[in-house]
Amino acid sequence: MAEKFISIEDAESNLLDCAAFLAERIKSADGHADSIKAILPYYVENNSVDLAAGLADSVADPFVRDRLLTIVAEKCAAIGDDEYAFQLAEAIEDFGMQEAAFERIALQKAAKGDFEKALEIAGNLQHPSNALADIAIQQSAKGDEEN
Secondary structure (H helix, E strand, O other): OOOOOOOHHHHHHOHHHHHHHHHHOOOOHHHHHHHHHHHHHHHHHOOOHHHHHHHHHOOOOHHHHHHHHHHHHHHHHHOOOHHHHHHHHHHOOOHHHHHHHHHHHHHHHHHOOOHHHHHHHHHOOOOOHHHHHHHHHHHHHOOOOOO
16 A cells, blocks of 8 residues: 555645645546646645655656656755755656756756756766756856856
């Protein structure tokens, strides 16, 4: 039996938790994935990244799971939890999706002005050209044209 993250007490006191409580109990794999896909962005928006990651990981469809983990990893990078962002990105099974997650992490670092970290992450990508271009745009926009 899959782990449940939302208790009945939480579901009774919070509408989002109620939706997640119901979503966790949907037996159809597609229905479960669709409901988690609809709910997860709200947890991410509220910085509830641990819960969002757990919900994402509960999805049986590997493509949807990887896509949701990418969203959570990007948010972790945006709020400065780089270690967790990397951990989530590494948990992504599909190589292309994993690369996309690392690219999004790099872009979050660039958006925050941490160009050194962004370039380091982009340098580890198999195809870094898009990330490097976006980082360069961020650098130019922020007036950092030395790198």
